[in-house]
Amino acid sequence: MNEEQELRVKRIENGTVIDHINAGQALNVLKILGIPDSSQGVVSVLLNSPGKFGIKDVVKIENRELNVREVDKIALIAPNATINIIRNFNVSQKKKVHIPTFVEGVVRCVNPNCISNSNEPVTSKFDVSVEGNLILRCTYCGRSISEDIAKNLL
Amino acid sequence: MKFKGHHIISMTSFSRDMIDSILETAERMEPIALGKQRSDLLTGKILAVLFFEPSTRTRMSFETAMYRLGGNVLNLGSVDASSIAKGETLADTIRVVDGYADAIVLRHPKEGAAQLAAEFSTIPILNAGDGAGHHPTQTLLDLYTIKRESHLEGLKIALAGDLKYGRTVHSLCYALSLYGAEITLISPMELRMPEEIISDLEKRGAKVTESDTIEDAINEVDVIYMTRIQKERFPDPAEYEKVANRLKITPELLTDARPELRIMHPLPRVNEIDNGVDETAHACYFKQAFYGVPVRMALLALVLGAIEI
Numbered sequence: 001m002n003e004e005q006e007l008r009v010k011r012i013e014n015g016t017v018i019d020h021i022n023a024g025q026a027l028n029v030l031k032i033l034g035i036p037d038s039s040q041g042v043v044s045v046l047l048n049s050p051g052k053f054g055i056k057d058v059v060k061i062e063n064r065e066l067n068v069r070e071v072d073k074i075a076l077i078a079p080n081a082t083i084n085i086i087r088n089f090n091v092s093q094k095k096k097v098h099i100p101t102f103v104e105g106v107v108r109c110v111n112p113n114c115i116s117n118s119n120e121p122v123t124s125k126f127d128v129s130v131e132g133n134l135i136l137r138c139t140y141c142g143r144s145i146s147e148d149i150a151k152n153l154l
Numbered sequence: 155m156k157f158k159g160h161h162i163i164s165m166t167s168f169s170r171d172m173i174d175s176i177l178e179t180a181e182r183m184e185p186i187a188l189g190k191q192r193s194d195l196l197t198g199k200i201l202a203v204l205f206f207e208p209s210t211r212t213r214m215s216f217e218t219a220m221y222r223l224g225g226n227v228l229n230l231g232s233v234d235a236s237s238i239a240k241g242e243t244l245a246d247t248i249r250v251v252d253g254y255a256d257a258i259v260l261r262h263p264k265e266g267a268a269q270l271a272a273e274f275s276t277i278p279i280l281n282a283g284d285g286a287g288h289h290p291t292q293t294l295l296d297l298y299t300i301k302r303e304s305h306l307e308g309l310k311i312a313l314a315g316d317l318k319y320g321r322t323v324h325s326l327c328y329a330l331s332l333y334g335a336e337i338t339l340i341s342p343m344e345l346r347m348p349e350e351i352i353s354d355l356e357k358r359g360a361k362v363t364e365s366d367t368i369e370d371a372i373n374e375v376d377v378i379y380m381t382r383i384q385k386e387r388f389p390d391p392a393e394y395e396k397v398a399n400r401l402k403i404t405p406e407l408l409t410d411a412r413p414e415l416r417i418m419h420p421l422p423r424v425n426e427i428d429n430g431v432d433e434t435a436h437a438c439y440f441k442q443a444f445y446g447v448p449v450r451m452a453l454l455a456l457v458l459g460a461i462e463i
């Protein structure tokens with residue numbers, strides 16, 4: 001990937017670059033982060049950008065750093081993503097996302113008859129495991145989701 | 155082993171040791187369950203019975219279990235007469251009833267309801283069925299029946315009927331895999347046990363084979379566990395009739411059966427077990443229904459801390 005291509009968008013002074021997002025998942029990353037409503041600064045999105053390991057998506061967010069909860073959610077749909085914190089135009093910190101063992105309030109259970117999909121005062125809860133691919137298991141009804149994680153984001 | 159204050163939500167949280175302790179406790183409860191011996195083990199304790207779906211056996215046997223141990227029962231009554239009809243959440247109902255009783259037995263149409271109830275309750279929740287989810291007390295009474303009427307060690311069992319949707323059957327098979335049972339599955343093609351479950355059972359140490367007739371199994375197994383096939387599963391009524399007739403136990407089928415063979419059924423039956431079988435020594439489905447009482451007595455006494463093992 002050469003810098004020139006990627007930096008057609010203006011460099012950001014301070015903020016976060018989420019790199020190595022599985023191609024096609026950038027819009028879901030925005031959804032997880034509540035963008036545009038939650039961010040004041042400029043957000044740029046690269047889709048299908050050629051990277052070291054095939055094509056990828058990249059999301060660059062000005063003037064925002066992500067909290068652990070947000071990063072954990074991103075890991076579910078982009079397990080190879082890196083979170084680069086940009087300070088003063090440079091990458092000041094780089095972290096790979098790590099897949100959490102438990103997530104709450106991120107994904108909707110696919111079982112329509114699950115109690116977590118009724119008007120009860122609870123959020124969805126899933127145990128996360130990796131068996132080749134990522135599997136979320138509802139702690140209420142036990143139903144698993146694997147392929148459809150992105151589609152069922154809350 | 156500590157059961158006091160524990161919720162009974164699903165069989166998946168039980169080890170073989172825990173199951174064995176519950177079954178041993180149930181055995182001690184039997185004379186009381188039969189009314190031959192009086193008990194005041196749970197005197198002063200109140201069990202709240204919250205059934206959001208109809209049930210006779212499970213509800214009555216829980217109530218009997220509580221009464222036999224000297225305890226009292228508080229019944230939700232009919233759902234339309236209660237505040238649930240006004241839209242109260244299960245979470246709120248549980249938090250209210252929590253203040254009225256020492257334990258709650260819950261049946262609810264939605265999967266995961268008992269788990270949710272446990273999150274809002276300070277007293278033990280006993281799951282009496284959550285939609286297509288779990289029904290652990292049924293599994294425990296099935297195991298108890300097998301233990302009392304046959305044997306859990308080295309068991310050969312055939313399960314017949316709807317093995318696809320039948321949660322009782324899945325849960326029982328998981329529990330039996332803890333005992334290394336040899337399991338024969340007998341069902342029409344349409345109602346075969348899901349592949350994932352079979353491979354899971356094998357991983358856990360059960361030996362599983364599949365078949366489509368009862369005849370062959372009769373002389374091979376110690377127990378035949380029959381289940382009801384629901385008409386609704388078949389779009390074509392003629393197809394249902396054909397399948398239902400093939401998976402039927404009659405006295406004729408049993409003429410050469412070994413005397414030790416036991417036939418179980420969670421009840422209610424439709425016509426998968428001919429009435430003529432009732433008179434034979436093989437039938438043990440009514441006993442099985444009775445065994446729900448000592449098993450539920452054991453669970454109540456354990457979670458309420460009246461007995462420690």
Ligand SMILES: Nc1ncnc2c1ncn2[C@@H]1O[C@H](COP(=O)(O)OP(=O)(O)OP(=O)(O)O)[C@@H](O)[C@H]1O
Pocket residue numbers: 006010011012013017019058060082084086089090091094
């Ligand atoms: N100031 C900036 N504004 C916008 N994007 C930036 C800025 N600095 C770096 N980036 C982008 O952040 C990502 C990480 O930058 P880095 O310089 O660490 O690249 P790298 O060495 O290719 O990292 P990796 O090995 O993680 O792919 C790249 O996509 C890069 O284009």
Ligand SMILES: [Mg+2]
Pocket residue numbers: 001
């Ligand atoms: Mg790079």
Ligand SMILES: [Zn+2]
Pocket residue numbers: 109110111114115116138139140141142143266
């Ligand atoms: Zn669920």
